[in-house]
Amino acid sequence: MTSQTQTPTKTVEKSVHKIVAGMFQTIAVCETNIEQLRVSLASCPNFVPKALFTHLADSSSNKISAHTIRAYLDKGSKPGQSTSMEVCEEIVSEFDNDLIGLLAYKEFKNMVLPAANEKMRTYLLDQQKSRAKQYPPLSDNCFNLFSQLIAQERFLAAMKIKTRYELLVRKDYNAMALFRELANGKTSVTMQDLTVFCER
Helix, strand or coil: CCCCCCCCCCCCCHHHHHHHHHHHHHHHHHHHHHHHHHHHHHCCCCCCHHHHHHHHCCCCCCCEEHHHHHHHHCCCCCCCCCCCHHHHHHHHHHHCCCCCCEECHHHHHHHHCCCCCHHHHHHHHHHHHHCCCCCCCCCHHHHHHHHHHHHHHHHHHHHHHHHHHHHHCCCCCCHHHHHHHHHCCCCCCCHHHHHHHHHC
């Protein structure tokens, strides 16, 4: 009787684990900061999400593009310090549910409204409806908070891109092995799986 040998499951190299765990930890910190900024923005007197969207959206498409994001981020920046289009496209893709490379208002709301506070989201949107499009001017504080929020999104997008490139050039990187270790035998990855992975 001949014994059948099984090919050993490839595990994630320590160096790859360190890069990926660092990325997820940075994402967690950034997302916490972004959520705090969303709450602060939502708490601003006279903040109306639709008014901010209208201020930013391209007049021709009534949507926000990567070019729109870049123009906003680069206001007042010095020559040679402009944000790359790749980073701006990464920011848009984070909220672009229909995958057309543009943000409609319903997608923009997910960028600026608190994700974990449904009551605050509902209150703001109800207040917006009651104003019947007669929106008050947005305060300087609203724009300042949004600028901080979008700057955090820029940092997060740039970090994700850098990490992807760093992994792809490594000979010891195996995407399937990484997924299997993250999912721990399941078909999808949960927040708990990520926590366990980062704490190893």
